[in-house]
Amino acid sequence: MVGDLAMKRSNEPFFWLLFGAGGMVAALIGAGLVLTTGLLGPLGATRAMDYARAYAFAAHPLGKLVLFGVVALILWHSVHRMGEVLHDAAHVSAAIPLRVVAALATVACGWLLLSI
Amino acid sequence: MSEIRTYRRPMGRWWTKNPTYRRYMAREASSFLLFAYALTLLYGLWRLSQGQAAYEGWLAWLASPFAIFLHLLMLLGMIVHTVTWFEVAPKTMPKTGLPERAITLGGVAAAAFASLVVVALAAWWGTSR
Numbered sequence: 001m002v003g004d005l006a007m008k009r010s011n012e013p014f015f016w017l018l019f020g021a022g023g024m025v026a027a028l029i030g031a032g033l034v035l036t037t038g039l040l041g042p043l044g045a046t047r048a049m050d051y052a053r054a055y056a057f058a059a060h061p062l063g064k065l066v067l068f069g070v071v072a073l074i075l076w077h078s079v080h081r082m083g084e085v086l087h088d089a090a091h092v093s094a095a096i097p098l099r100v101v102a103a104l105a106t107v108a109c110g111w112l113l114l115s116i
Numbered sequence: 117m118s119e120i121r122t123y124r125r126p127m128g129r130w131w132t133k134n135p136t137y138r139r140y141m142a143r144e145a146s147s148f149l150l151f152a153y154a155l156t157l158l159y160g161l162w163r164l165s166q167g168q169a170a171y172e173g174w175l176a177w178l179a180s181p182f183a184i185f186l187h188l189l190m191l192l193g194m195i196v197h198t199v200t201w202f203e204v205a206p207k208t209m210p211k212t213g214l215p216e217r218a219i220t221l222g223g224v225a226a227a228a229f230a231s232l233v234v235v236a237l238a239a240w241w242g243t244s245r
Contacts, residue, residue: 026150027201027223030194032231034153036238037160038187042178048242049175051168057241058164067161074154081147089131089141105158112161 015080015099022077025070033070055116064113072106143200149193152186198227 041049048054057063079102083095131141163174177183202223206216 023201026194027198028227028230029234030197031191032234034187034191034194036235038178038190042175046239046242048238051171053241054164071154071157074150078147078151078154081144082151085144109158109161112165116165
């Protein structure tokens with residue numbers, strides 16, 4: 001019995017860790033990121049998003065790490081909350097499908113970065 | 117036998133019923149904007165991997181009125197996220213002895229600084245070479 005209980009370890013702490021890490025990344029630099037990649041870059045206030053510079057950033061190992069961290073952690077953070085809010089507000093259990101989406105998107109992100 | 121009818125408290129749209137619930141929903145709903153932002157970046161990475169023409173198509177879309185509106189919404193969502201994140205932080209982290217308000221203000225100030233650093237780094241990257 002005791003052994004059975006010990007075997008049934010929850011996997012929630014792992015997902016909560018991703019939720020917390022993504023939440024912290026988004027809280028600290030999210031506004032700066034959206035301002036840069038969504039407004040200042042496309043509107044021409046900075047040339048940081050020109051093809052050559054964006055490519056050089058994504059081609060550099062450190063740039064890959066930053067991009068992967070930002071995309072994957074914000075994804076895992078947001079799917080955790082979306083699962084909760086859908087449960088609370090709409091009484092829909094979407095936690096598992098949302099985690100599948102996040103896992104597929106994480107793999108896609110890693111694969112794209114390695115291909116650049 | 118007749119069906120036993122018990123009172124069931126109506127739960128439809130409960131989150132509109134008081135300011136605390138509305139704040140909770142604003143915080144949780146910001147996650148949809150964060151999700152959209154992460155997918156936008158991922159889509160951009162995919163276009164980047166396809167070469168210059170594809171990437172510049174994505175950049176042109178980013179400059180469209182709809183995309184600008186969407187990113188203004190996402191910026192608002194990020195700010196809601198930042199403020200609410202550091203409002204919750206003192207309740208979830210180990211006790212420090214500091215007043216909760218100080219932790220929230222310190223967190224938001226750190227976020228403002230870190231975001232400025234991101235914008236400054238991007239500006240520097242934009243002028244390099």
